[in-house]
Amino acid sequence: YRPVVLDGSAARRPFLWRRPELTGRRIALVNVFGTHPVEPVDGYCLSYPMRATVRACHPRNLPVLLAREGVRPVHDVTVWFTGGPKDPFVSGVLNADRQRADAALAMLDGRVGDRPDLTVLNLTAIDRLSHVYWQETEPGSPVPEADQAVLRAYQLADRVLGQLLERLDDHTSLLAFSEIGFGPLRSYRSVNDVLAAAGLLTLGPDGTPDWSRTTAFEAVQGAQGVNLNLAGRYRDGTVRPADRARVLAEVAAVLEEHINPATGTRFLTRAIPREELHAGPAADAAPDLVLDPADWRYLPLGDPFWSGRTNRMLQSGWHRRDSYWAGAGAAFTAGRGGPARPPDIAPTLLAMLGLDPAPDLPGTALTAPALRPAPAGAS
Secondary structure: OOOOOOOHHHOOOOOHHHOHHHOOOOEEEEOOOOOOOOOOOOEEEEOOOOOOOOOOEEOOOHHHHHHOOOOOOOOHHHOOOOOOOHHHHHHHHHHHHHHHHHHHHHHHOOOOOOOOOEEEEOOOHHHHHHHHHHHHHOOOOOOOHHHOHHHHHHHHHHHHHHHHHOOOEOOEOEEEEOOOEEEEOOEEEOHHHHHHHOOOOOEOOOOOEOHHHOOEEEOOOOOOEEEEOEEOOEOOOOEOHHHHHHHHHHHHHHHHHOEEOOOOEEOEEEEEEHHHOOOOOOHHHOOOEEEEEOOOOEEEOOOHHHHHHOOHHHOOEEEEOOOOEEEEOOOOOOOOOOOOOHHHHHHHHHHHOOOOOOOOOOOOOOOHHHOOOOOOOOO
């Protein structure tokens, strides 16, 4: 019943850097999700640990090699937002990105060993600071631009991209992208409260669900979903598998009729059965219902255990579906582009290395030969 923290050991398919197409290619991975727990790679790995650890790198002496270059990377789990003073938190988040970027540049330049064929760097300051300081960016904000945390994160990312662009040559290209956008958040709505009011969830004396009297409950934060308390899947499941479709429809109807008190309109556009969104052998790990908010300024709270530990109620910004991508260098055609999706990233990286993507990889390379024209009206 309690959501678990995922890491690379939960992967059901090999990560790109484990695929046979990259055999013999030297890789540098900096802060990429799925790289923890650390495993040996042909190259370097500064991992993305989901918890405190002293084994976050490959090779083991990588911190020593980086320290000789004046680089001392830290990770997000060591800079956690607690609702305290702004300046120490913002400085810590920006420093983490700066050190990670410097580590990637040291690897790319060959200052810690042989130069990699592929370097992947994940910057997180924009995300981290947009969650809790988005209000500073909105019209009428009293915070001067120079002091806006989100703007400072963008400026840092811009400087890093500038340093990477300086390193482009006839054989080196750069792909920049974010898999999410961002926008304002006004408040979260506890879906568990809605379920409880409808008699679909019962709280025990300690304030946690009484699973023996609960039909449905909210999934982990960010999943924007609801799970049925299905017998055979959960220890105290109350919904028989034969009744799943009927109960799912009943729960969806309750949620779709709920009115957001902040707007006076429906909270959701729709509660969507996972079967309409997901396919494949891991689809049953998705929430039974995925909730599509009618107004993305008001979102589902998520499982209260983790929501409370991440200070979720203090957030002022949250993810959006639309974002950006850009490519520069020999692999890309100047001025050409078009819409892209996250599955396009892997074949694009392979194409940048002059490799043909395997047919089992979804997506289309965004490199020059395969760029798709933008639809009418797109920019």
